[in-house]
Amino acid sequence: KQEVTQIPAALSVPEGENLVLNCSFTDSAIYNLQWFRQDPGKGLTSLLLIQSSQREQTSGRLNASLDKSSGRSTLYIAASQPGDSATYLCAMYSGGGADGLTFGKGTHLIIQP
Amino acid sequence: DAGVIQSPRHEVTEMGQEVTLRCKPISGHDYLFWYRQTMMRGLELLIYFNNNVPIDDSGMPEDRFSAKMPNASFSTLKIQPSEPRDSAVYFCASSFSTPLAGFSNQPQHFGDGTRLSIL
Numbered sequence: 302k303q304e305v306t307q308i309p310a311a312l313s314v315p316e317g318e319n320l321v322l323n324c325s326f327t328d329s330a331i332y333n334l335q336w337f338r339q340d341p342g343k344g345l346t347s348l349l350l351i352q353s354s355q356r357e358q359t360s361g362r363l364n365a366s367l368d369k370s371s372g373r374s375t376l377y378i379a380a381s382q383p384g385d386s387a388t389y390l391c392a393m394y395s396g397g398g399a400d401g402l403t404f405g406k407g408t409h410l411i412i413q414p
Numbered sequence: 415d416a417g418v419i420q421s422p423r424h425e426v427t428e429m430g431q432e433v434t435l436r437c438k439p440i441s442g443h444d445y446l447f448w449y450r451q452t453m454m455r456g457l458e459l460l461i462y463f464n465n466n467v468p469i470d471d472s473g474m475p476e477d478r479f480s481a482k483m484p485n486a487s488f489s490t491l492k493i494q495p496s497e498p499r500d501s502a503v504y505f506c507a508s509s510f511s512t513p514l515a516g517f518s519n520q521p522q523h524f525g526d527g528t529r530l531s532i533l
Contacts, residue, residue, distance in 0.1 A: 332513030332514075332518045333513060333518045333519070335521055335522070337524075342526075342529075343526055343527075344418070344420075344505060344524040344525050344526040344527050345505070345507075345524040346524075347521040347522070347523065347524075350519065350521045352518045352519055353518065390457070392457070394512065394513045394514075394518070400445070400462060400464075400469065400470065400512045400513075400514045400515075401447050401449075401459035401462050401470070401473075402447075402457075402459065402522060403459075404456055404457040404458075405456070406456040407456070
């Protein structure tokens with residue numbers, strides 16, 4: 302069974318810093334990996350999706366990388382802003398027949414103005 | 415295009431009552447998923463449908479939980495009877511396709527969730 306760990310569970314940094322959020326997984330046989338953002342009382346917004354054949358994806362100030370062999374993905378946020386404050390979740394499709402996402406518990410990010 | 419729409423946004427009810435959560439997926443999406451989010455366990459898949467047919471309900475915690483999808487634009491998740499430990503945020507998500515169907519580039523789109531409190 303796939304297990305997903307996100308470290309740190311919470312992070313607080315001053316505005317303007319570059320930061321890295323980490324996601325590790327136990328089963329490298331994944332089809333794709335998604336990074337989501339969740340704002341309080343809201344649903345999940347898909348930020349980036351990396352297919353298993355890809356190494357990274359970029360969108361604006363966000364860059365996500367995938368290293369299946371080591372079971373790791375990182376989300377890099379450049380020049381952080383207070384509006385980036387949210388919980389960030391990684392999730393993946395794995396094998397085993399189940400066709401849904403397996404989620405980590407998220408990193409709660411606070412960007413201090 | 416409208417996103418995934420869930421109702422109600424909040425539900426507070428007493429133990430033993432029947433609860434029905436509703437979801438309208440994005441038009442054209444063939445897959446619909448129900449997830450539950452708790453502080454202890456995070457987000458967990460409960461059940462998913464393909465073309466209105468339930469495919470995998472192994473995540474449904476007990477027989478008290480049931481889900482239906484009578485047509486391509488509507489799904490319900492029902493809890494009867496409800497218990498305090500069912501309190502959580504329930505999310506519905508939809509996607510055009512999935513990796514097992516041959517498409518690994520299709521993201522899931524989530525609704526805003528239903529926050530359920532069972533007293």
